[in-house]
Amino acid sequence: MTRESAQRLVQGFLHEEGTPPSPGINPQGFGGLNAGGASLYFEWLEDTQALKCSALVYRFREPPRPGVIEGFQAEEREGTDAGGGTVDYERENRGLYLARTYTRMPTERAFAKEMRRLMKASVKWNSQVLDRVASRVFHPEELESKDTSR
Secondary structure, three states: OOHHHHHHHHHHHHHHOOOOOOOOOOOOOEEEEEEOOEEEEEEEEOOOOEEEEEEEEEEOOOOOOOOHHHHHHHHHHOOOOOOOOEEEEEOOOOEEEEEEEEOOOOOHHHHHHHHHHHHHHHHHHHHHHHHHHHHHHHOHHHHHHHHHOO
């Protein structure tokens, strides 16, 4: 994949989503959009010639407590639908994302479908998985008592 092909791919998706004309990826290698309650970010990775696409699940105000990120990774391992992405925590901005990285050029149609799936999953992770992980990490005794009452 080249930067130019990645830029065209992102531009096509943004256009399809009804955004005003955009360069897709700016000169610094970043782009994004907010739609349907989701925030989607694009980053061109020059060193690996790859396009990283990240849908925001949650932005922490403070660094997350021990076990929180691991709780999200456990959800992913257990098969919670991550929209084709993987759990990605970015320390610089304290953002928790579902991310996909493309090293080969997908079709525009496949890319659009995959981005919509990733965005939909990020909204679900924010509204459902976040609470489940918080309960698991901060109140495991409550979960244990619920399990024994069955």
